[in-house]
Amino acid sequence: MAHNTERRPVSSEEPWEARDGIGAGRAAWEEHASWWQENFTAGADPEYEEQILPLFASHLEGAQRVLDVGTGEGQMARLAAESCPMVVGMDPSAAQVGLGAARGGGVHYLRADGAHCPFASESFDAVTICLVLEHVLDLEAVLDEVARILAPGGRLLLALNHPLLQTPGSGWIDDHILEEQYWRIGPYLQEQVTTEEVSKGIFLTFVHRPLSIYVNGLARRGLYVTALEEPAPPPGFLALAHEYEQAASIPRLAFVRAEKFSGTPC
Ligand SMILES: C[S@@+](CC[C@H](N)C(=O)[O-])C[C@H]1O[C@@H](n2cnc3c(N)ncnc32)[C@H](O)[C@@H]1O
Numbered sequence: 001m002a003h004n005t006e007r008r009p010v011s012s013e014e015p016w017e018a019r020d021g022i023g024a025g026r027a028a029w030e031e032h033a034s035w036w037q038e039n040f041t042a043g044a045d046p047e048y049e050e051q052i053l054p055l056f057a058s059h060l061e062g063a064q065r066v067l068d069v070g071t072g073e074g075q076m077a078r079l080a081a082e083s084c085p086m087v088v089g090m091d092p093s094a095a096q097v098g099l100g101a102a103r104g105g106g107v108h109y110l111r112a113d114g115a116h117c118p119f120a121s122e123s124f125d126a127v128t129i130c131l132v133l134e135h136v137l138d139l140e141a142v143l144d145e146v147a148r149i150l151a152p153g154g155r156l157l158l159a160l161n162h163p164l165l166q167t168p169g170s171g172w173i174d175d176h177i178l179e180e181q182y183w184r185i186g187p188y189l190q191e192q193v194t195t196e197e198v199s200k201g202i203f204l205t206f207v208h209r210p211l212s213i214y215v216n217g218l219a220r221r222g223l224y225v226t227a228l229e230e231p232a233p234p235p236g237f238l239a240l241a242h243e244y245e246q247a248a249s250i251p252r253l254a255f256v257r258a259e260k261f262s263g264t265p266c
Pocket residue numbers: 025026029030036041069070071072073074075076090091092093096112113114115129130131132135136
């Protein structure tokens with residue numbers, strides 16, 4: 001899910017210049033869509049299977065109209081479609097939504113950026129965004145759109161690589177001089193854009209932001225946090241990542257449920 005056990009920044013240069021008319025961060029997702037699909041979808045990834053998908057399923061209960069922003073090949077959207085009558089999966093990558101359409105599952109697919117949702121205001125009662133916003137430069141525009149298209153009382157279900165404990169530069173340290181082991185936390189308060197080699201030859205753009213940027217950005221738009229989950233890494237992940245065993249009490253995921261205020265302001 002978080003691509004590897006220790007995120008390794010290879011560059012903090014501005015990676016956003018246009019390439020083929022779209023931002024480099026998005027272009028990288030187009031280029032590496034098959035890497036994502038092979039390693040993190042269709043049952044390949046224990047964190048999705050044992051943790052992320054069940055968590056979203058429990059919070060989707062009762063939703064009728066769901067938009068999955070940054071749907072990738074649609075694993076979250078397909079999950080939603082098992083219980084919700086109308087589900088749209090949206091992603092700027094043609095390679096992602098193309099496979100989503102081929103995999104089916106009762107989802108309507110659309111190629112679009114989260115900053116420009118082609119839907120009327122208050123069209124959805126649930127929006128899901130899973131491991132996407134840490135790749136998005138213009139967070140404000142995406143949050144504006146989420147707040148606009150959600151109906152009053154609607155919910156946003158958001159999963160992030162844990163912004164505090166997975167800050168770039170974080171990781172398990174074996175100190176052989178002091179004979180100590182500890183979890184190093186990178187520069188948390190500093191917003192930073194990095195390009196990271198998440199697997200050999202796979203370079204992706206990450207935007208690190210403190211958790212308060214997300215929570216306060218939602219609150220400014222009338223979206224209030226009603227649940228925050230920080231689950232421990234699931235057994236299937238620990239079985240594959242032995243180097244993480246000692247750090248099993250350090251969450252890799254932050255899950256936020258926020259609901260759009262539907263009452264009269266005091
Ligand atoms: C880590 S994948 C997650 C895919 C899917 N949400 C899942 O959980 O399987 C990140 C996805 O975000 C998409 N993405 C990147 N920038 C985006 C943007 N500005 N708006 C919407 N999606 C974006 C990428 O194309 C990619 O499919």
